[in-house]
Amino acid sequence: MIPTVRLAVDLQALQIDGIADRGIGRYIAGASAALARVGRVAAGLLAPELPPPAGLPVELSTTGLARFDSIDELRRLLTDGGPIAHHVPAPFLHTGPLDPSVLVIAPHWAEAGAPRVVTLHDLIPLRDPARYLPTAAHVERYRSRASWVAGSDLILTNSEYTRREAIELLDCEPSTVVTVGVGVSPFFAPPDGTDDELFRYWLAPVEHRPFVLTIGGSDARKGTERLVESLGLVVAGGIDVALVVIGDLTAPWRHRLTETARRAGVEDRLFLTGPVGDDVLRASYRRAAVTVTPSLMEGFGLPVLESAACGTPALASATTALVEAAATPLATFDPSDTEALSKAISDLLCDEARRGAVIDAQRELAARSTWDAVASRTAAALDELGRSLPAAAWEPPILRRRLALVGPLPPAGGGIGLYNARLLHAADRTVAIDTVTAMVAAPDLPAGMGHVPADAFGVEARPASYDAVVYTLGNSHGHLATVELALRFPGWLWLHEVRLPALAVTALADADDDELTRELTWLAERSYPGRAPVGAVRRARRSVLDLVTAGVGLVPLLAERCRGLLVNSEVARRLVELDLAPLAHHPPIHVLPPACPPVPDASPAPAARTASAERAPVVVAFGVVSMAKRPDLLVDAAALAGCRVAFVGPCPPILAQVIGDRARARGVSELISVTGAVDDDQWNEWLDRAAVAVQLRESASGETSAAVLECLAAGVPVLTNLATAAEYGEGTVALVASAEAAVVAERLRGLLDDPLERTSLSDAGRVFARAHQFDRLAEALLSVVMPT
């Protein structure tokens, strides 16, 4: 039994300005509508990356057949829809060196290995590379695409000429290249008296005089200049006729044609309409004395048939596919010979018998050229394809689930980069994972994982080809690339902090005060339309802490176009809910479990740590030093508690100075040390030495401290005011309610004086860490973003 092969038709040509309303766009709309009417369309696929489609046929738009292309849609089609072939009706889109070729060669379709059908309209760039492929890169990209086209299972062509081109230039196997022709929309029909006023509005000067019509373009291949020259000869021969050029012309081309007309003495007879809609085009066909297509090369020549369908004879060049479109040799001319062109026009205008013969032949061809006929021939070709390919070719493939993780990786990104790296190492290897970072060179990755530079995401890798795209986001300008991609290609947004004003403030560091205020005010108004805390934003100026205190989270900017939000704690979820628009629909928010690094077997047992702590008890603040962590306050607390404090982690010079100044002012310089960035060995050494680790925050941004989780795994007792740490269970960390120096000092002193409590915290931290490893986080993440 022959399987009924249906097509998943790529409709992205209808989403591209300048193509949707031109020949190829019209071809795709007409052919796909007709194929849908005969049940051969499984889906019309739109590219989620591109603008909304123009001219989408109702057979697709209102029936549910038009959908956005993605790996999800692919899976559904291949498992539910019977034999499906991927149809690319405009295979030479995006062939420029910097174009997103993945929009055409969709990686998910390539991986699925579904039979591929393409429609070939012409191979003109290969015939005239000097004009259309200006650089070696253009040539390479075009030839590469041509090879991809040649490798298709079925190549449909619009004309016998194009079929021959495919066989000759692409070395295609003739049996795989099938001419299905073109169709003329029933919209193009003889005059019915309904468009007089429309025509008068656009072309009043030629309403009552004979004119030649041509569809032009800013391209010498179209032969419009020669047609203008020939008009001079026609008029000199005593024929009173004008020339109407329809088409989008650039200013230089308008000037060029006008100059040619002036030299030919017909300047007052040339009318350039610019781009027009189909209704004006039809009205012009209906009223023209003759339509002329003087092009040097065409894959078909639809204006010839459209004109004939409107009752007006057409002349066309005696070259390429135009010979087929002209229907009779009486309607052709040598496009390189101005006199031959003018003679053809004169003969057709003056010789009624010739005119009658031409219109009869072309009407007959136009009547046969319907989209239904194209669909019928396509269906026959698909049936043949169904017979010729082995049954296995139509079996749904088993596709690996694919994840793109966008965000920093070491050596960039600090805690988030490290968190991402640990997550990748723990992830399920049955999932194909690509990482996307702002780095050009690939970072160190587990075997089998790919890397895509941020600027190549959407160009060399297609977001829609992933089951899920996860954007991991922190709160500094280093994450701007992630933000930009998240806005372009919506996915899952993993917020490691949920108050994000530092993203803007750090990005605007070079702006003057007025500019900064203007930008922040705009962002606030955009985030909270009609209720922006403008006064607080102006007062806060560059202070991130004041912006956070004023409730400026900026999350609404990102949440409005994402698939869902991921946060690391219930606290973070509550803060996000407060930030989003009240009384409105929100994306789903999922809380992921915290993850700790492996609990080292060799780290000092709590008893040993206690003994070490007793000799020289050191309180350590681990991680990047920032004002949000209130290092000044910790210095004050150290002074009150009389204990040593070390800041271990990258520390900007200005903060090292703040800490030093504060310590001198409090008279405790000898108790305070700042290490700056340390290597892994030094980091572990400090973990061993620390009697207590302290993590303070000025305000609640919903962040989870990677340093805290690392300390728990290392068995270091943790003192913190982080609200998220309260979720780790009672006794896991020592919590203080406020970040006041006296409160922190009292609790610190208490811990240092109580070895039993430190031991208890150390044990509880290890238990917690063993129960919260990265494999658990990876499993939770995948279950949310790509549920099975």
Add this chain to the structure above:
Amino acid sequence: MKGLLARIERRLLAETHARLNEVDGRLDEVSARLDEVQRRVAEAQAVVEATAARAATSTEQTLGVVESDARTARRFAQIERLLGAAPPGTR
């Protein structure tokens, strides 16, 4: 006697009023200075925060693993455009 007491009282009251006015003036001055100091401290803290946050990534920039300032500026502008911002200078 009554008149004398009344004169003394008026004089004392006048002097007290004058002193009070003087104290009020000084208090206003101190208050204004405190506001100024507070404003300067807030500004200094804001600068420290922003500078420190930016400096935190300076090492990574040196290593070439994060993006340059020029690219950061372009990205920020692009993000604003994606969010629907009008062209620069028209807001």
